[in-house]
Structures are given as structure tokens and as C-alpha cells.
Amino acid sequence: MNTVSAQAAAAGPAALHEPRYLGDVDIEQLRQHVPVTRRRLEAGQHLYRAGQPFNALFLVNVGCLKTCELSDDGREQVTGFRMRGDLIGAESIGLRGYACDVVALEAGEVWELPYPPMLSACLRIPELQARLTSALAEEIRHDRSWMLALGTLGAERRVASFLLDLAARYGRLGFSACHFILRMSRADIASFLALKHETVSRVLSRLQERGLILVERREIRILDADGLREAEPATLH
Amino acid sequence: MNTVSAQAAAAGPAALHEPRYLGDVDIEQLRQHVPVTRRRLEAGQHLYRAGQPFNALFLVNVGCLKTCELSDDGREQVTGFRMRGDLIGAESIGLRGYACDVVALEAGEVWELPYPPMLSACLRIPELQARLTSALAEEIRHDRSWMLALGTLGAERRVASFLLDLAARYGRLGFSACHFILRMSRADIASFLALKHETVSRVLSRLQERGLILVERREIRILDADGLREAEPATLH
DNA sequence: CGGCTACTTGAGTATTCTCAAATTGTGTGG
């Protein structure tokens, strides 16, 4: 959308442990088998809602989105944030309708990959099959890794881990890893980390007091990444 | 493949949200492309450990196993329990080594499905490709569903959900859904539910006092499933 | 500029944890 996205494009594929999902697939080759279309999104707009017919996967090109898990009894939780290069919709494969809500946190653009054509393309491009499967596996690992964090860390370390995760992802995309803007509200962060927004707010203030970060509304500056990694004694076990 | 599986097969596809993974694949057809071998396990034995070379997926035929996520700084958490029909190893696809530990909770048997052959078989059996992909997606949904539970429910409802989940799975396998034996320790349950074992123990006692269940060490009898579903007021939002 | 939403901060509460001890079960060797 501006100079920033140009930076990201120029940076090219970095090699870290975080979801680069289908990043290495030759998009041009893919286009020969799958009709890829662009879709613009406004801030707050739903990419899809739970229950809507599942017919495509998406790749985030620009912007940041959140995925929200819903339960029949009204509970809900943010289960992740997706940025450039991330795959969206994998959780709904095999279902009639999408399994969760996906909402744009800012204006952006995604590429729509119709699913049945993707499956057939996998038969013609073995590489694509392996990659799609790996992408799903990567998503499982990503979720498990956060399950571990939420299950074993206290509030302070959860927030610290969240910031470090964002930093790493921004870094991989060619942005600054120590200075970035949060695209999501405190409430979204809290929901994702299984905390209350007041707690997130307090923790951010505390981390700032300790000189580990600078917070100014949604602007974050990481001053001491190692300090963040250590953070609090945590509720080990 | 005994009377139990016959029962399970007779039950047909129950429409619950739980993994039946590769259950519908024609195993005989699969054998023509993939050398499936049996592997017996003793209680406490590791099926694999994090870091060991990844070379196969597994299908549980008999017994119950737990999967454990590990972090570099020594934290660990049980991320799931696998029983007959469940797929194991999907999280490690795309990696050199396995991503987690898997431990048998009792004597049992798994089928080993070498992975590279599985991938090639997918090219020859499109049905298998779709099913493997669906299985991974199902696993993502399963994890997300528990993330939601752990993130939004109090201790009491977590334990209740856990029991109801087990009951449903046993039911689908043709066993009694209201009377079963826990294969895992309180500590394993606690780890999975992000609680302490003392808390699990207390909650079980409380649920029994309310007449919702009967607990006798690892033997569980569900007296009032609906009551369990309601349980406590929960920490909604 | 007004109204709204997002965020921050404080005070008291509540749930879950920690530490500790007692109890029950299990497996093994005698």
C-alpha cells in the first residue's frame, strides 16, 4: 500500500521457522492450473465467516487479518494473526463451510485460490502437493507451539512471546523487527493470549517500566529482546 | 480388525467434531502402494521422540498414546491423546525430524506408514491425497477447538469437556460412552488442560459430589452428560 | 467539537496454584 510493502517485496524469502506456507511455490506455474484472483479488503471486513460455503484458500498479499474460533455456545477466541505470505482457510479443508471467522485488521489484499482446482493442480504438480501438505503441518506446529506457550507461561511471558513472535515475522518480511505497529487491539491480543485486555495493558506497561520495550499506543519498540525472552519466572510446569 | 472394529464400522460415520482421520481409506488399496508394517508398543514406550528422523506416519490400531510438545527451555505439555483410528505424526510432515514426543499409555499397536511412499501414493490415488489433506485440516480444527476451550473455560468446564470428549470418542469406537477407564494419569490430564494435577483431582471430586459422574481412580462413569455440558458458569469472555 | 471506542490504572475478589501431608494402589522381591 506504500513504501513499506515495497520493502517487503524486495526482501524476498527469508528462512525462519515461521509460516512461510506456500511461499516457495512458483505462483506463475500455479496460475496455469488455478485461477488466482485478487481480493481487496477494508479494515474490519470479513474475508469469510464460519458456515459460509468453503470454496477457496487465500494467501495474504498485503495487510493483517485475525482468525476467530467460535463455539456453539457463544464463546469466541482469536486463534491467530495472518500477514503477508500466510495461508488462510486451511483449517476448513474437507468441510462444506468455513470453520471460523477471518477479519481484516486493516485495508489489504489477499489472493484467492479456488480449492477444487488446487487439489487437481496438486496431482499435476507434485511439488505443490508436498508444499500444501507441509503448509498444513506447519500450521499444526504453529498452533501447538502456542498451546504450549499458553499452557505453561504466565501473563507476562505470554505477552513477551507475542511481541517476539511479531518481531520475528516482521523481520522475515523485511520490516524492522524492533519497531513496528500493532495492527490489532489490546482486546484481540488478550483474546489470543487467553488473557483480559486489562492484563495485557498492565503487562505492556510493566515491560516498559523495566526498559524492555517502549509502548506508545499501538507503536512498539523493542529495546531488549533478550530481556523479553527471559521476562518473568513463569509458571513452569 | 476384530469385533471392536466391526462395532465401530457398524456405527458408521457419527457426525461429531472428532478425528476419524484416515478411517475411510481402503487400507488394502493403500497397501498396494505403501508398505504398511505393524509395530507393537509397551506401556510407557516412546513411539518416537522429538528430533528423531521423520520417516513415517502412524495409525493407532490398539491402545492409547499421548503427544507431548516440548520447548527448548524445558517446558512441556501434553497436546493430545490418540486412540484407535487416529493418525500420528502429521505435525512433523515437512521436517527432517519429528516435532514432538509420542508415548504409549498402555500396550498397543500402531501401523507404520512410511512417508515418502505415502506422498507418491497420493499421486496415484487422488482419494488418498484428499483424505490426507482433510486429516491434517481436521487436526488443525481439533487443536483450535481445544485452544478455544482452554482459553475461555474455567477448570471445571475444562475437565467436563475433556470427559465428554473422551466419552464421544469411545462411543464412536463402539465402546460405552458413559463408562470407561482413563488411560492417562491425572498429571497427563492436567498438562493437557493447562491445569495442575491437584486441580484436576479436586474438580473430579466436585463433579462426583454433584452427582454428575462417578470416579473410582481411573474408572469413570458419566451419570449426567447434560449436567456436565452445563457445569460451571465458566469464565465467559 | 462531541461522542465513541480504545486504552490505562486502581482496588478488591476469585480461581487456581504451591506446598504439604495423608491415603491408596501397584509392582517387586522375599
Added chain:
DNA sequence: CCACACAATTTGAGAATACTCAAGTAGCCG
């Protein structure tokens, strides 16, 4: 088959973390 050692489970009491409720501040949109 019994006794003992060890592991798993239960239960209690006090502590700690995160929550709830509440008030106040600060950006943002129209």
C-alpha cells in the same frame, strides 16, 4: 502370598496471579 517401596491420587491451607468492576484518560471519526 505378604511386606515394602514407590508412584499416583486426594485433600487442606495459605499464597499468588489474573480477573472483575470501576473510573479516568486519550485518540479517532464524523
